[in-house]
Every structure is written in structure tokens, then in C-alpha cells.
Amino acid sequence: MSSTVQTTGRTWKKPPFIANPVLRWGLLIAVVGYVWWAVTSLPFDWERIQDGVPRAIRIFKGAFPPSFIRGELLFDGFMESIKIAIVSTLLGLALSIPIAFASASNIAPKWLYTIGRGFIIVARSFHPVIVAILFVKAVGFGPLAGILTLTIYSIGFVAKMLAERIEEIDWGQVEAVRAAGAPTFVTLLYAVIPQIMPRQIGLSIYQLDSNLRASAIVGIVGAGGIGSTLLNAFGRYDYDFALAITLCIIGVILVSEAISGRIRRNLW
Amino acid sequence: MLRIKELVKRYGEEKAVLKNLNLEVPGESVVSIIGASGAGKSTLLRCINRLVEPSSGSIELNGTELTKLEGKALRLARRRIGMVFQGFNLIDRLTVMENVQSGRLGYLPAWRAVTRNYPQEDIDRAFHLMERVGIAHYANKRADELSGGERQRVGVVRALMQEPEILLADEPTASLDPKTSRQIMELLRALASELHLPVLINIHNVNEAKEYTQRIVGMRFGRIIFDGEPTDLNNDAMDEIYAGVPAEERGGAESSTHLREVAAR
Amino acid sequence: MVATTQPTGPDAIAHREWSRYTSKERWRRYGLMALVALAVVWSLSTINVIWPWLWDAPQQMGDLFGRMFPPSLEGWKDIAWTLLETVNIATIATFFAVFLSLPIALIAAQNTTPNRFTLWLGRFILVSSRSVNTIIWALLFVAVFGPGVLAGILAIIFRSIGFLGKLLGEAIEEIDRAPIEALESVGASRFKILVYGVIPQVMPTFFAVSILRWDINLRESTVLGLVGAGGIGIILQGAIDTFAWQTVATILLAIIGLVIIGEAISAYLRKKVI
Ligand SMILES: Nc1ncnc2c1ncn2[C@@H]1O[C@H](COP(=O)(O)OP(=O)(O)O)[C@@H](O)[C@H]1O
Ligand SMILES: [Mg+2]
Numbered sequence: 001m002s003s004t005v006q007t008t009g010r011t012w013k014k015p016p017f018i019a020n021p022v023l024r025w026g027l028l029i030a031v032v033g034y035v036w037w038a039v040t041s042l043p044f045d046w047e048r049i050q051d052g053v054p055r056a057i058r059i060f061k062g063a064f065p066p067s068f069i070r071g072e073l074l075f076d077g078f079m080e081s082i083k084i085a086i087v088s089t090l091l092g093l094a095l096s097i098p099i100a101f102a103s104a105s106n107i108a109p110k111w112l113y114t115i116g117r118g119f120i121i122v123a124r125s126f127h128p129v130i131v132a133i134l135f136v137k138a139v140g141f142g143p144l145a146g147i148l149t150l151t152i153y154s155i156g157f158v159a160k161m162l163a164e165r166i167e168e169i170d171w172g173q174v175e176a177v178r179a180a181g182a183p184t185f186v187t188l189l190y191a192v193i194p195q196i197m198p199r200q201i202g203l204s205i206y207q208l209d210s211n212l213r214a215s216a217i218v219g220i221v222g223a224g225g226i227g228s229t230l231l232n233a234f235g236r237y238d239y240d241f242a243l244a245i246t247l248c249i250i251g252v253i254l255v256s257e258a259i260s261g262r263i264r265r266n267l268w
Numbered sequence: 269m270l271r272i273k274e275l276v277k278r279y280g281e282e283k284a285v286l287k288n289l290n291l292e293v294p295g296e297s298v299v300s301i302i303g304a305s306g307a308g309k310s311t312l313l314r315c316i317n318r319l320v321e322p323s324s325g326s327i328e329l330n331g332t333e334l335t336k337l338e339g340k341a342l343r344l345a346r347r348r349i350g351m352v353f354q355g356f357n358l359i360d361r362l363t364v365m366e367n368v369q370s371g372r373l374g375y376l377p378a379w380r381a382v383t384r385n386y387p388q389e390d391i392d393r394a395f396h397l398m399e400r401v402g403i404a405h406y407a408n409k410r411a412d413e414l415s416g417g418e419r420q421r422v423g424v425v426r427a428l429m430q431e432p433e434i435l436l437a438d439e440p441t442a443s444l445d446p447k448t449s450r451q452i453m454e455l456l457r458a459l460a461s462e463l464h465l466p467v468l469i470n471i472h473n474v475n476e477a478k479e480y481t482q483r484i485v486g487m488r489f490g491r492i493i494f495d496g497e498p499t500d501l502n503n504d505a506m507d508e509i510y511a512g513v514p515a516e517e518r519g520g521a522e523s524s525t526h527l528r529e530v531a532a533r
Numbered sequence: 534m535v536a537t538t539q540p541t542g543p544d545a546i547a548h549r550e551w552s553r554y555t556s557k558e559r560w561r562r563y564g565l566m567a568l569v570a571l572a573v574v575w576s577l578s579t580i581n582v583i584w585p586w587l588w589d590a591p592q593q594m595g596d597l598f599g600r601m602f603p604p605s606l607e608g609w610k611d612i613a614w615t616l617l618e619t620v621n622i623a624t625i626a627t628f629f630a631v632f633l634s635l636p637i638a639l640i641a642a643q644n645t646t647p648n649r650f651t652l653w654l655g656r657f658i659l660v661s662s663r664s665v666n667t668i669i670w671a672l673l674f675v676a677v678f679g680p681g682v683l684a685g686i687l688a689i690i691f692r693s694i695g696f697l698g699k700l701l702g703e704a705i706e707e708i709d710r711a712p713i714e715a716l717e718s719v720g721a722s723r724f725k726i727l728v729y730g731v732i733p734q735v736m737p738t739f740f741a742v743s744i745l746r747w748d749i750n751l752r753e754s755t756v757l758g759l760v761g762a763g764g765i766g767i768i769l770q771g772a773i774d775t776f777a778w779q780t781v782a783t784i785l786l787a788i789i790g791l792v793i794i795g796e797a798i799s800a801y802l803r804k805k806v807i
Contacts, residue, residue, distance in 0.1 A: 010391065010392065010395050011388070011391060012365055012386065012391045012394075012395075012407065013384075014363065014365075014366070014384040015363065015408045034624075035625065035628065038621040038624065038625050039625065041618075041621070042618060042621055042622070042625075042682045042686075042763075043618075043681065043682060043763075044681065044682060044683055045679060045681045045683075048678065048679035048681065049678045049679065049681075049683055051678075051679065052677050052678040052679075055676070055677050055678075056677045059673075059676055059677060079579075080580065080581065082576075083575075083576035083579065083580040084580070086572050086573060086576040087573070087576050087577060087580065090573055121789075121793070122789065124792075125752075125788065125789045125792040125793065126785070126788065126789070126792075127752050127753065127755055127756045129668065129756040129759055130755065130756055130759075130766075130769070130785070130788070133759065133769075133770075133773060134594075134597065135590075135594075137597065137773060138590060138593040138594050138596075138597050139586050139587070139589070139590045139593055140586060142581065142582065142583075143580055143581055143582055144582045144583070144586055144587055144590070147580075147582070148590065213666070216666065216669075217666045217668045217669065220668055220669075220672070220759075220760065221759055224581075230669070230672075231672070234672050234676065239676075246665065246669060249664070249665075249669075250660075250661070250664040250665065253664045254660070254664060317718050319714055319717060319718060342720075343720040343721070343722060344720065345720070346717070346718060346719065346720035347719055347720030349718070350719075351715070351718040351719075353711065353714075353715060355711050357711040357712050357714060357715035358712060358715070359712045359716075359729060359730060359733050359734070360712075360733075360734075361733040361734065361736060361737075362729070362733050366729070370715075370716060370719065370721070370729050371719050372719075373716060373719055373720065373721035373722075373725045373729065374719050374720030374721060376725075378722070378724055378725060381725050381728060381729070382728055423715075426715070426719070427719075430719055430720075
């Protein structure tokens with residue numbers, strides 16, 4: 001097939017992502033300017049950074065092969081992390097139910113709703129490590145600070161999700177129970193709880209998994225568990241032990257993720 | 269000239285979907301392929317441009333044997349074969365022009381493709397074809413903002429941008445409403461004669477096949493059991509092609525408009 | 534879930550019973566509950582906690598908050614500046630991570646990876662990145678490059694690649710095959726198919742996921758300083774170590790503000806790109 005096309009002289013350019021040229025160039029200049037400014041204004045310590053390569057080599061040499069000699073310490077650290085995760089999940093779940101009710105706009109009065117939501121927002125805004133430092137200061141080093149931290153962490157997530165679920169419940173069922181003359185508490189028990197239960201179970205398994213992950217890091221600021229073991233290893237330049245711990249953390253997280261994913265798939 | 273000899277296609281261990289199929293399409297003819305759903309029409313078309321790997325047999329296009337090609341040689345062969353799809357297969361988030369120019373991807377250097385810096389002659393050609401089918405004013409619209417008929421026009425132009433030696437169309441009108449569907453068929457016929465292009469159209473609607481094409485091939489169970497002019501397609505032939513298929517699903521000659529919905533399923 | 538046991542016979546009606554679960558289900562539930570109870574009892578009884586401290590905790594916390602009040606405005610310039618630095622760390626790191634994660638996502642997705650080896654390489658990178666927490670990455674980089682923002686930026690990059698790459702890779706695996714087929718049929722090479730068929734389809738996910746990760750990184754960058762990797766965490770640690778609780782309060786409020794603003798921006802941007 002052949003067909004000669006007369007040239008029309010029409011050109012074509014891809015229409016720009018942002019039509020307004022002032023806005024487009026302005027945005028581009030702003031982005032480039034920002035990146036430039038951000039990179040130059042950050043306090044990089046170039047001399048120290050130049051030491052990085054030999055140090056990296058030294059650390060890698062020190063880390064291989066990973067050392068499992070102090071297996072007992074490793075095991076104890078993990079057990080403590082698991083215990084922290086279990087206890088805090090349970091506490092967090094228990095506490096998040098009332099807080100979720102308080103934060104559900106269709107159930108709680110306005111003043112209570114404001115308090116509930118406020119609590120959730122604060123709990124979610126702080127990284128667990130920050131919460132952990134405060135608890136370490138208040139109740140001392142050790143797993144108790146970890147438990148309290150992860151309880152707050154659990155509430156931030158579970159109460160939020162649960163409150164959203166409560167806001168979506170089917171009011172027909174609530175009215176049916178109420179029409180039968182049930183008092184408020186019974187209404188909650190029979191009409192609301194059954195509706196939110198499946199979500200709650202899914203959330204709790206998810207949260208147990210999250211808490212296990214988080215428990216590995218809150219230890220870094222002194223809140224017990226494997227994180228503390230890891231920090232000590234780093235502090236004493238025991239890089240081979242640190243590598244062993246890190247590998248174990250990865251392994252445990254992968255296993256826990258697989259199990260939790262599987263259970264949740266079966267539930268739904 | 270397209271020459272298919274003893275073509276067999278078998279998906280996995282199943283029994284063959286195409287059974288020793290022979291077909292010749294000379295020069296500039298417009299051929300429609302009809303047959304019940306599952307007869308193997310799509311498989312046949314897709315074997316030609318190797319979207320499906322033939323199990324055995326030979327397919328020859330203007331002297332090039334297509335079944336043995338690999339890698340670069342296959343890509344060079346594919347760019348000579350245009351294809352129009354039932355579901356249009358456009359890239360929704362790109363503009364009409366980019367979709368149209370994607371027909372040139374077999375020719376274009378990578379840097380031009382990435383930067384959308386298309387050669388002027390390709391742009392001229394694209395505008396020419398888009399004007400021909402009535403979508404030039406949409407050049408800068410996103411493909412997903414167009415209606416079905418307009419999208420299929422983009423699909424047709426994309427295929428023509430390849431400067432193909434043959435055009436394959438797999439149920440190009442099955443997703444369109446009756447009126448648009450006829451417009452597209454008319455367009456394919458007109459373009460075929462303007463561009464001296466052989467066209468192979470899979471089609472569910474026998475009426476359209478009879479109206480718009482000079483030759484009809486009937487398939488059943490992976491074999492060609494009818495090959496002739498529209499006037500040869502009598503009731504006996506229809507019965508043979510569609511035996512066991514309820515009359516209202518045949519898209520048959522005497523049928524009314526509601527058949528098209530069945531065809532479009 | 535609801536089962537009724539229905540005895541037959543003349544007095545069937547009189548003997549009808551109702552129970553919420555079948556007996557097998559009931560035993561499974563009891564079993565599970567027992568397991569949970571056992572886990573809890575084991576955890577509580579063996580964990581190394583001095584319980585009186587727990588009863589003491591509310592008072593201690595109250596005490597702490599009491600000392601934080603009122604938040605001190607002294608040194609607010611420092612705090613504001615470090616907060617900005619924190620935002621910069623999160624933003625720059627996200628920026629680089631986004632670019633690095635794209636090729637990794639491409640090799641970790643079944644339909645775009647060149648071969649088996651690259652597929653496994655891609656998955657290995659994603660898994661190792663994802664299963665090491667930002668803080669642990671930060672510990673490592675602080676040991677290598679010394680305390681400072683570089684360690685923090687690298688830590689966030691290394692953690693974000695796994696997150697971005699995984700979600701992006703999944704999006705790539707779920708793209709619509711139809712346009713890809715059309716591009717194959719015109720004779721486009723793999724690379725051109727990638728540019729014209731794959732990338733446009735995953736663009737919305739790409740933006741949404743990047744913005745989401747920026748939001749997360751903002752939160753994470755507030756704690757990098759606690760292991761010496763730059764940002765607001767450094768002055769938080771300093772204030773805690775010197776018992777400057779009123780300054781601690783100001784910093785905490787600043788962090789809440791930062792995180793809430795970040796979340797609002799991220800929610801707004803994500804709505805725009807989808
Ligand atoms: N990718 C595939 N894998 C396995 N079987 C297929 C595949 N594509 C089509 N088939 C089977 O091949 C037969 C012919 O299909 P097709 O060529 O699509 O027929 P038509 O286009 O005439 O409706 C059908 O039985 C179909 O189930
Ligand atoms: Mg078909």
C-alpha cells in the first residue's frame with residue numbers, strides 16, 4: 001500500500017501537563033529551587049561522610065558471618081517482644097472499643113465525640129518511638145514502657161477503624177432491639193457489637209502483626225524486647241550479632257506477615 | 269497476498285482449535301469471516317500477527333513466512349500487519365494523537381517515542397487520516413474521553429499509521445451500537461479501496477458481512493466450511509455454519525435489530 | 534452460623550432447641566479462646582515487668598504532663614528551623630526513593646521483568662527493604678556515615694523503596710492487557726511497550742503511592758533524630774535529656790501540627806491525582 005500525503009505544515013506537540021504556562025514554569029522553578037535549597041541547607045558533615053566507605057567496609061567485615069553465639073540473649077529478646085506484642089494488643093483492643101464508641105458520630109454526643117477523636121488523632125500523630133521515650137521516662141526502662149506504648153499505638157489504629165465501622169452500621173437492627181424495650185447497654189450488645197465483630201477480629205490480627213513489628217523498634221529507645229538487644233549490639237560494635245538479630249527480625253516479620261495475611265484471608 | 273497452509277493451533281493439551289486450515293487472500297479483497305462464537309475466528313486472526321503462536325502450518329504474507337520469525341524480525345513483520353480490536357485496545361490515559369502515533373512505534377527510534385517528538389511526515393499522515401475518519405479535532409483529547417465509535421476510529425487510524433500490507437479486524441463493530449457499527453464497516457470498506465489494502469474482518473453480523481464485503485468465509489469447529497460470494501450464502505450454507513446455534517443468535521440475514529445485542533455480548 | 538437441632542417424633546415441637554453455633558464450631562471457638570487465654574496468661578506471668586510500676590504509671594504520666602505545662606516558647610526559632618529540616622529530609626528522601634523504586638518495581642513485576650533472575654533480584658530488594666524498619670536502617674547508616682541528616686535521608690530512602698516498589702509492582706501486574714496487545718501487534722519493542730502501555734496505566738497509582746509514602750515519611754522523620762539521624766528528634770532527645778519538659782511539650786505540639794498538616798496535604802493531593 002502506498003499513499004502520498006500532502007504536507008499540511010500542521011505541527012503537533014504533546015499538550016503540557018499544566019496548561020497555564022505561568023503556573024507550569026512557576027511550579028517547575030519552585031520545585032527545582034526547593035530541592036536546591038533543601039539539599040544545600042541541610043547540615044551535611046562531608047568530612048565525616050567521607051569516612052563512610054572505610055567504615056562501611058569495616059562494619060561489613062565485622063558483620064559477616066552473622067554470629068548466633070549469644071543465641072540465648074537473642075531468644076530472650078524475641079520472647080519479650082512477642083509478649084509485649086500480645087499484652088499490648090489485648091489491652092489496646094479492649095480499650096479501643098469504648099474509645100471507638102466515643103468517637104462514632106452516630107452514637108456519641110458531640111462533646112464525647114470531640115474528646116474521642118482528639119485522643120485518636122494525638123495517638124496516631126506520634127510515632128511509637130516518641131511515645132516510648134515518654135513512657136520510658138515515666139515508668140522506667142523495660143517492657144512495661146513497651147506495653148504502654150504499643151497499647152496507645154493499637155488504640156490509634158483500631159479505634160479509628162472501628163469507629164468508622166460503627167458509623168456505617170445498619171440502624172434497622174438497632175431500632176428493632178430498641179423497639180423491644182432494651183436499655184442502651186443491651187442495645188449496644190445485641191445490635192451493634194455483632195455488626196462490628198468481624199471487623200474487630202480482622203483488625204486484631206492485623207494489629208498483633210503490626211505490634212510485633214513495632215515492638216522490635218521501640219526497644220531502641222529502651223522499651224524492652226529485641227530492639228534493646230539490637231541497640232546494645234550496635235553500641236558495643238558487635239556487628240556480627242547485630243546482623244544476626246536483624247536477620248531474625250526479618251524472618252519473624254515475614255512469618256508473622258504470612259500467618260496474619262492467611263488468617264485474615266480465611267476470615268473474609 | 270496472504271497464504272495460510274495447513275494451519276493448526278492447539279491451546280495447551282486441548283484438542284485443536286484450528287484444524288489444518290487453508291486460506292488465500294489475494295491482493296485487495298475485503299474478506300469477512302463468520303462463524304459461531306468459539307469457531308476459532310479470533311485465533312485465526314491472532315495467529316497471523318503472532319499474538320497467538322500457531323502450533324504448525326505456514327502463514328505467508330507477500331513472500332515472508334511469518335510462523336518462524338523471532339525477536340526483531342517478528343517485530344518488523346508485525347509492523348506490516350495492522351489490527352483493529354473489538355475492545356479498541358487504546359491507551360486510555362494518552363491523547364488521541366499519541367494513540368495514533370503508537371501505530372508508528374515499530375518504525376520510530378526510541379528517543380523520539382519517549383519524547384513524543386514525532387517526525388513531521390508522521391504528523392501530516394496522522395492528521396490526514398484523522399481528518400479522513402473525522403476525529404482530527406480530537407487530537408489533544410484523552411482517548412478515554414471519546415465515544416465508542418470515535419475510539420474505534422482511533423483504533424483504525426492507529427492500524428493505518430503502520431502503513432500495513434494487510435489489515436486484520438477482530439469483531440471491530442461488536443461493541444458499538446447499530447448505527448456506529450455500520451459507519452465503521454463503511455469506513456473499513458472505503459479505506460480498503462482507497463489504500464488498496466486487503467482486509468480480513470471477523471464479524472458476528474451476517475447482514476453486515478454480506479453488505480460490506482466481497483467474499484465471505486464461514487468457519488465451524490476450526491475449519492473453513494464455506495468460502496464464496498455473499499450471494500452464495502444461502503440458507504443451507506447458513507445452517508451448516510451455525511448448526512445447533514439458535515436462530516436468534518446467528519445475526520442472520522432476516523434477523524431484526526435486537527440480534528446485535530446478542531452479538532455484542 | 535445459626536443452627537437448630539430438630540428432634541423428630543411426636544413431641545418434636547416441645548423439644549426444639551436453639552443454639553448459636555453447631556457443636557463443632559463451638560469447640561473450635563472454645564479452642565481458639567483457650568489458646569488466646571493461654572498466650573495472654575503466659576505473656577503476663579513471664580514478662581519481666583515490675584507491676585507496681587504499672588499502678589504508678591498514671592501518676593507518673595500525670596506528673597510528667599504537669600511539668601510540661603505550660604509549653605515554653607523559648608527556643609521556638611530552633612524548633613521551627615529543625616521542623617523545616619525534618620520536612621526537607623522526608624521530602625528529599627521520598628523524591629529519590631520514588632525514582633529508585635520505579636525500575637525496581639518493573640523488574641519485580643512478573644509481566645515486565647526481563648527474566649527469572651531479575652524477578653528474584655527485584656523481589657529480594659523489596660523484601661529486604663520492607664522488612665527492615667526505618668529506625669534500624671538509620672542505626673546502620675549512622676554507624677557508617679556518622680550522625681547527621683545523610684543517615685536519615687538514606688534510611689528513609691532504603692525503607693521507602695520497598696513500600697513504593699511493592700505497591701507499584703502490584704499495580705503493574707494488574708494493568709489491562711488489551712492496550713499492551715495492541716502495541717505488540719504494531720511491532721513495538723519491549724521498551725516502547727513499557728513507555729506507551731505500562732507507564733501511562735500505572736501513573737495514577739504511582740502518584741498516589743508516592744504521596745502516601747511522603748506522608749508516612751514525614752512521621753518517620755520525626756524520630757530519626759533519636760538515633761542521631763537528623764531532624765526534630767535530635768532536639769527532642771536533647772530536651773528530654775536535660776529535663777526541659779516545657780520545651781518537650783512545645784516540640785510535641787509542633788510534631789502534632791506537622792503530622793496533621795502533612796496528612797491534610799497528602800489527602801488533598803491524592804484526591805487530585807485520582
Ligand atoms: N488463550 C486461550 N487459551 C485456551 N483456550 C482458548 C484461548 N483462546 C481461545 N480459546 C479457545 O479456543 C476456541 C476458539 O476461540 P476463538 O478463537 O476466540 O473463537 P471465536 O473468535 O470464533 O469466538 C474456543 O473454544 C476458546 O475457548
Ligand atoms: Mg472472537
